[in-house]
Amino acid sequence: MDMFQNILLTIATASTPLLIAAIGELVVERSGVLNLGVEGMMVIGAVCGFAAALMTGSPWIGVLAAIIAGMLLSLLFGFLAISLATNQVATGLSLTLLGIGLSGMIGENFVGQAGIRLPNLDIPVLTDIPMVGRLIFGQDPLFYISLALTAGVMWFLFKTRTGLTLRAIGDSHKSAHALGINVLKYRYLAVMFGGGCAGLAGAHLSLVYTPQWVENMTAGRGWIALALVVFSSWRPWRVIGGAYLFGAVTIGQLHAQALGFGIPSQFLSSLPYVATIVVLVLISRNRRLTVMNTPASLAQPFVPDR
Amino acid sequence: MRLELIKRPQQSAFFSAVSPLFALLLTLIAGVIIFTLLGKPPLAALYTYFIEPLSEVWQLHELAIKAGPLIMIAVGLSVAYRSNNWNIGAEGQFIMGGIAGSLIPILVPGFQNFMTLPLMLIFGFAGGALYGAIPALLKTRFNTNEILTSLMLVYVAQLFLDWLARGVFRDPNGNNFPGSIRFPSAARLPEIDPAQGAAHWGFVLSIVAAVIVWAMMQYSLKGFEVKLLGESPRAGRFAGFSSARMVFFAFLLSGGLAGLAGISEVSGAIGQLRENISPGYGFTAIIVAFLGRLNPIGTIAAGLVLALTYLGGEGAQMSLGISDKVARVFQGLILFFVLGCDTLIHYRIRLVFGDPAAKTAAEG
Numbered sequence: 188m189d190m191f192q193n194i195l196l197t198i199a200t201a202s203t204p205l206l207i208a209a210i211g212e213l214v215v216e217r218s219g220v221l222n223l224g225v226e227g228m229m230v231i232g233a234v235c236g237f238a239a240a241l242m243t244g245s246p247w248i249g250v251l252a253a254i255i256a257g258m259l260l261s262l263l264f265g266f267l268a269i270s271l272a273t274n275q276v277a278t279g280l281s282l283t284l285l286g287i288g289l290s291g292m293i294g295e296n297f298v299g300q301a302g303i304r305l306p307n308l309d310i311p312v313l314t315d316i317p318m319v320g321r322l323i324f325g326q327d328p329l330f331y332i333s334l335a336l337t338a339g340v341m342w343f344l345f346k347t348r349t350g351l352t353l354r355a356i357g358d359s360h361k362s363a364h365a366l367g368i369n370v371l372k373y374r375y376l377a378v379m380f381g382g383g384c385a386g387l388a389g390a391h392l393s394l395v396y397t398p399q400w401v402e403n404m405t406a407g408r409g410w411i412a413l414a415l416v417v418f419s420s421w422r423p424w425r426v427i428g429g430a431y432l433f434g435a436v437t438i439g440q441l442h443a444q445a446l447g448f449g450i451p452s453q454f455l456s457s458l459p460y461v462a463t464i465v466v467l468v469l470i471s472r473n474r475r476l477t478v479m480n481t482p483a484s485l486a487q488p489f490v491p492d493r
Numbered sequence: 494m495r496l497e498l499i500k501r502p503q504q505s506a507f508f509s510a511v512s513p514l515f516a517l518l519l520t521l522i523a524g525v526i527i528f529t530l531l532g533k534p535p536l537a538a539l540y541t542y543f544i545e546p547l548s549e550v551w552q553l554h555e556l557a558i559k560a561g562p563l564i565m566i567a568v569g570l571s572v573a574y575r576s577n578n579w580n581i582g583a584e585g586q587f588i589m590g591g592i593a594g595s596l597i598p599i600l601v602p603g604f605q606n607f608m609t610l611p612l613m614l615i616f617g618f619a620g621g622a623l624y625g626a627i628p629a630l631l632k633t634r635f636n637t638n639e640i641l642t643s644l645m646l647v648y649v650a651q652l653f654l655d656w657l658a659r660g661v662f663r664d665p666n667g668n669n670f671p672g673s674i675r676f677p678s679a680a681r682l683p684e685i686d687p688a689q690g691a692a693h694w695g696f697v698l699s700i701v702a703a704v705i706v707w708a709m710m711q712y713s714l715k716g717f718e719v720k721l722l723g724e725s726p727r728a729g730r731f732a733g734f735s736s737a738r739m740v741f742f743a744f745l746l747s748g749g750l751a752g753l754a755g756i757s758e759v760s761g762a763i764g765q766l767r768e769n770i771s772p773g774y775g776f777t778a779i780i781v782a783f784l785g786r787l788n789p790i791g792t793i794a795a796g797l798v799l800a801l802t803y804l805g806g807e808g809a810q811m812s813l814g815i816s817d818k819v820a821r822v823f824q825g826l827i828l829f830f831v832l833g834c835d836t837l838i839h840y841r842i843r844l845v846f847g848d849p850a851a852k853t854a855a856e857g
Contacts, residue, residue, distance in 0.1 A: 223640065267829065270496045271836040276579055276640065278832050280779060285825025291818035407648050414641045453656035460645040467642060468635045477636060490498045490840070 192322055194438065199322075199330055200396055202434025204229075204388040206333045208412035209419070209426045210340050211384020216416055217344060218377035219357035219484035223279025224264050225385050226409025227286020228257040232389025234294040237302055237400045246305040250329075250390045257386020258379050260286060265378040269371055272488035287403060294400045302398035305329065327395045329387070334427075336384070341423045353377060357482035360489040370489055385409065407460065414463045418470050420480040429466070436462045498840040508837040513784055513791075515837075516830035517798065523826050533813055541812055542805030542823075552804070554690025558762055559803045561696035562587070562771075564796035565754035566778035568703045569747030571787040572710065576723040578743035582628065582643030583751040584775025585650035586621040590752020591759040592654060593620020595673065595766040598680035599662055605679035613680060613756055614698075621752015622745045624650065629744035633737040639744075647775070658768035673766040682761035695757030700793060702750060707789035719743070751775060772803070773821075780828040799824060 208225055215222050232253035240249025264282045267273045307327050308314070314325040344350040353373055356363040360370045392408070393400055411433060419425035440455040471477045508515075521539060528535040546552050566583045573580045580586075594617030597609060627646060631637040659671040667674075682693045710716035722729035722739045729736060759770055781799050785791030806820025836842070 263829070267833050270498075271833055271842075272498055272840070273832040273836060277574075277779075277783060277828070280581060281825055281828035281832060284776060284780065285822065285829060288818060288821025288823075288825045292816055292822055295816050295818060407645070410641060410644050414645075417638060417641070451656050451660060453652040457649045457652040460648040463645050464631070464637075464642050467637050468631055471636045471638065474636045490500065 189318070192318055194442075195322055196326065198431065198434045198438045199326060200434075201437045202430045203327075203330050203333045204391040204396065204408060205412050205415060205433055206426060206430035207329070207336060207391065208385045208388035208409060209415040209430060210333070210337050210423060211381040211388075212412055213416050213419065213421060213423060213426060214340060214344070214353070214384075215377050215381035216485055217357045217421060217482055218353050218374050219360055219482050219487065219489070220268060220374050220378055221275045221279065221486035222261065222264055222268070222282070222378060222381055223276060223413065224260070224282025224286065224409075225381075225412050226405055226407065227283035228260045228382050228385035229286075229389040229392075229409040229412075230290040230403065230405045231260055231286045231293075232257045232386030233393040233404055234290040234297070234389075234400055235386070236390030237393035237398075238293065238297055240303045240394055241297065241300065244303070246303045246394050249303070249394055250305070250387065253386040253390030253394075254383045255386070257382040257384070257389065259382075261378050261382020261385070262375075264382075265375050268488065269374050269378065272490050275486045275488065283409070291402050294402065297400040298402065300399070302393065302400065304398040305394045327391075329391045329395060332387075337423050337427055344423065354482075357484055360484045360487070364489070364491055370491065374489075385412075388412070411459065411463055414467055418466055420470070420476075421482060432466075433459060433462065495845050497843040497845050498836070499843060500840055501838075505838050508834070509786075512834035512837060513786065513795070513831060515834045516784070516827060519830040519834070520823060520827050523830075524823065527819065527822065528815070531815065531819075533815055538809060538813055538815060541809045543801060545808055546801060546804035551690040554685075554692035555804055556797065556800050557685075557692035557696040559800035560796040561693075561699045561761075562754040562758050562774045563778050563781045563799055564792050565695070565699040565702055565757070566747075566751045566775060567781035567785060567792040567796060568699070568706050568789045569750030570778055570782040571785060571789055571792055572706060572719055573743040573747040574723075574782060575710070575787050576719045576739050576743045577726070578629075578632075578740055578747075579640045580625065580628065580643050580744055580747045581640055581779060582625070582646050582775070583747065583778055584771060584773065585643070585647035586624045586748040586751035587755035587758075587771055587775045588647075588650040588654050589624035590617040590621035590749075590755030591766065591770050592657060592755075593617055593623075593752065594756030595662075595676075595759055598676045599673050599766065602674065602677065605677050607679075609679045610682065610760070613760060614753060617756025618749040618753045621755060622749035624752070625744040625748020626741065629741045633740050639740075643744075654766075654770070655768045658766055662766055664765075671768045675765045676760060680760060681764060682757055691762075693757070693761030695754070695761040698753070698757060699796070702753070703789045703793050706746075710789065715742075751778075777803075777824055780824055780831075783828055784831050799827070802827075 208229055212225055235256035236249040236253030239252030240246045264278055268275045268278045305327055307325055310324045314320045352368055356370050356373050364370050392404055415426055415429040418429040437459050440458045444452050444455050524539055525535040528538040570583060594613040596616060597613050628639040628643040631642050632639045662673045663671060664674045682695055685692050685694060718734045722734055722736055726736055759766055763770060777799055781792050781795045785795035802820045802823045806817040809815040810817040
């Protein structure tokens with residue numbers, strides 16, 4: 188039974204960065220902005236978090252640095268895509284390319300160094316409950332933050348007036364502008380929130396999942412997070428399901444690799460990517476439903492008239 | 494203080510022409526800042542990056558080796574992006590083209606005559622095109638976002654190549670090193686001028702591809718169709734053009750050219766199928782396509798510029814001890830600046846200092 192708990196724990200650890208990054212991007216896309224730079228912001232978060240933690244000795248300062256770094260990079264995207272109304276697809280791509288390049292440069296001196304791990308929660312007695320203790324009371328802090336973040340975003344989007352405004356902007360920036368809402372300001376804030384989340388997700392990779400810095404260590408997780416947003420039909424609670432599904436596939440293929448089965452490891456490693464494609468096909472098959480769920484102004488630049 | 498964009502009545506021809514140059518200038522300025530922060534002499538570093546690699550003939554050959562694949566891929570991407578099909582998986586199509594073309598010398602090593610090389614190139618094109626057809630099929634048949642699927646397929650292709658080069662295609666006499674047998678000379682793209690340097694005919698192929706595709710875009714109905722469906726799908730449908738067929742055209746062409754670049758690289762520059770055949774050409778080519786204004790002829794100049802960043806990166810690492818990772822930063826910055834400067838083509842930018850009327854309107 189303890190093995191069962193261990194497997195669930197590793198799945199949760201693999202899923203948490205996906206959940207955090209996807210929930211941030213979900214808010215961005217709900218505001219009508221498509222930021223394809225998640226991968227870049229995530230990898231910058233990973234390297235900055237790792238470096239800051241190593242230099243200060245405090246993993247929490249690392250987490251903070253990762254969030255700030257993600258936000259700064261997202262501001263760069265915001266300046267182009269929001270203020271200069273550039274093509275969002277191309278701008279997001281350039282953010283990813285820049286992020287990967289910058290992270291390689293920053294992280295060069297940190298390759299191979301032992302990192303610092305964010306300690307797991309440990310509540311006396313509760314954590315020691317057999318079977319479920321560590322699952323509920325003994326995981327890394329970012330796991331709890333990821334769930335709180337999802338709940339918070341659900342509450343914000345669907346229970347607050349500001350959330351309603353944000354969704355309205357995503358569905359029709361022209362109407363929102365006509366109502367006197369500052370579309371650009373909302374979008375900047377949403378993009379920064381997404382950047383902070385992507386940075387935090389990166390920090391989870393380099394401070395919890397594998398506490399070290401490896402070049403390109405995000406390995407496409409930022410892109411999977413983008414796919415998760417589509418998968419969720421832009422609904423926060425469905426992101427949890429999607430993220431854990433992918434976490435399970437990732438961990439499942441790792442176990443299959445360990446067991447052998449005679450299947451080449453490369454085929455098993457490609458499973459999460461193939462699964463992403465399959466899931467995207469299944470979810471977007473119904474064209475009408477997809478159109479209904481997608482924020483109507485998604486990826487369309489907005490230039491306010493005077 | 495804030496920015497305000499004011500739509501121009503028509504596109505600015507002036508900024509259309511100078512915005513790529515403007516972007517390169519901004520990149521150079523950013524370079525000075527980066528090198529200063531790294532504690533290196535900025536001007537010497539820029540010299541090493543952008544001038545020194547051009548000073549000798551053999552270096553120009555190296556430039557052509559790097560520019561060839563970039564141009565070839567970017568030519569296809571510029572058509573795809575013009576038609577509003579976002580193929581960002583050229584890296585995967587490049588790899589699949591390299592694999593498909595290599596099938597001939599690896600599986601039938603005895604087949605060595607004047608037909609070997611042309612067949613390999615055709616296989617390479619077909620391999621890339623078929624791999625590019627997957628996201629096209631998923632987009633047209635299942636309405637699936639092509640950006641995400643084409644990118645996911647890059648990872649799949651990389652792992653597939655890794656499996657081939659370490660597994661079934663590994664040279665049995667290669668001392669267990671990953672990589673196939675070395676190709677016989679009939680399967681190698683020859684060098685243009687071996688006495689002068691190492692550049693192979695792949696570069697010439699790229700230029701030819703750029704000119705052909707440019708002529709197609711400029712003078713043929715297909716070119717008009719690409720531009721019309723890209724700018725206004727509705728108008729395109731009224732004209733009787735099928736956007737589903739355009740998706741396939743865009744992906745088959747861009748995937749095929751990426752595949753052709755892949756087999757050119759394997760057969761020309763490398764000479765065997767290895768577990769890693771691309772330093773990110775498929776992604777850098779996205780930058781090339783945009784810097785070249787999504788114009789096939791423009792990609793030639795842009796490809797040479799980006800190839801220079803690869804060479805400069807190597808040179809700067811050797812002579813100044815600057816990490817070759819800086820080259821990637823440059824490449825990312827160029828695309829950022831190009832996109833930003835392109836705004837000037839459609840808009841005038843005005844700085845507004847504390848406009849109280851707009852402020853009250855905004856806060857409502």
